[in-house]
Amino acid sequence: SYELTQPPSVSVSPGQTARITCSGDALPKKYAYWYQQKSGQAPVLVIYEDSKRPSGIPERFSGSSSGTMATLTISGAQVEDEADYYCYSTDSTGGVFGGGTKLTVL
Amino acid sequence: QITLKESGPTLVKPTQTLTLTCTFSGFSLSTSGVGVGWIRQPPGKALEWLALIYWNDDKRYSPSLKSRLTITKDTSKNQVVLTMTNMDPVDTATYYCALSYCSSTSCYPDIWGQGTMVTVSS
Numbered sequence: 001s002y003e004l005t006q007p008p009s010v011s012v013s014p015g016q017t018a019r020i021t022c023s024g025d026a027l028p029k030k031y032a033y034w035y036q037q038k039s040g041q042a043p044v045l046v047i048y049e050d051s052k053r054p055s056g057i058p059e060r061f062s063g064s065s066s067g068t069m070a071t072l073t074i075s076g077a078q079v080e081d082e083a084d085y086y087c088y089s090t091d092s093t094g095g096v097f098g099g100g101t102k103l104t105v106l
Numbered sequence: 107q108i109t110l111k112e113s114g115p116t117l118v119k120p121t122q123t124l125t126l127t128c129t130f131s132g133f134s135l136s137t138s139g140v141g142v143g144w145i146r147q148p149p150g151k152a153l154e155w156l157a158l159i160y161w162n163d164d165k166r167y168s169p170s171l172k173s174r175l176t177i178t179k180d181t182s183k184n185q186v187v188l189t190m191t192n193m194d195p196v197d198t199a200t201y202y203c204a205l206s207y208c209s210s211t212s213c214y215p216d217i218w219g220q221g222t223m224v225t226v227s228s
Contacts, residue, residue, distance in 0.1 A: 030211065030212060031211070031212055031214075033214045035153075035215075037153075042202060042218040042219065042220055042221055043153065043202075043215075043218055044218075045214075045215070045216055045217075048214060048216075049209075054216075086152065086153050088153075088155075088214060088215070089212070090211075090212040090213065090214070093166060093167070093168070093169050094155060094157070094158055094166035094167065094168060095143065095155035095158065095166075095213070095214070095215075096155055097145075097152060097153040097154065097155055098152070099152045100152045100153070
């Protein structure tokens with residue numbers, strides 16, 4: 001079955017740029033989506049269709065995709081951005097999530 | 107305002123069938139391009155996509171769980187129901203439903219419910 005691979009953890013200091021990657025064989029043909037999940041809360045969509053930002057999501061969140069890798073970039077990460085981040089994409093059978101990346105900002 | 111809320115038992119016994127209901131407001135599941143999906147998350151683990159029902163009653167299931175899952179909708183009641191048979195302790199998780207938007211190539215969860223925790227134990 002289709003898999004999306006993310007690094008388990010990323011750590012940055014406040015104000016630095018955090019980059020979280022997601023690799024998958026179908027990403028050249030399928031969009032990537034990104035979700036932020038803070039402790040004890042439901043996930044929130046932060047990027048859709050590779051690089052679009054929903055209303056209400058801060059401009060410091062951006063996304064890109066090239067070949068088999070999609071990247072979520074948080075420019076000037078804030079302490080409140082500390083969370084788990086999941087990429088998501090689709091195949092012919094439905095949806096699939098990556099294994100998640102814990103972002104630490106300290 | 108769009109809201110979704112999951113409901114169902116908090117505890118089920120192994121081998122039993124789980125029935126979860128997603129009750130939503132603020133959108134219609136008869137609108138083209140709209141779907142409602144289910145996603146689960148075992149404690150401390152990653153999200154797992156389970157199933158999706160489209161506005162036109164088309165359905166998709168996770169290949170690894172397809173034999174155990176059934177998703178249905180009642181448009182008049184604004185509800186989507188997920189049933190999962192033969193429950194096992196490894197199915198212990200928080201179960202989320204989510205409004206999904208569908209393009210010609212993909213559907214993605216957009217707005218999520220708060221989730222409901224289901225424990226499988228004898």
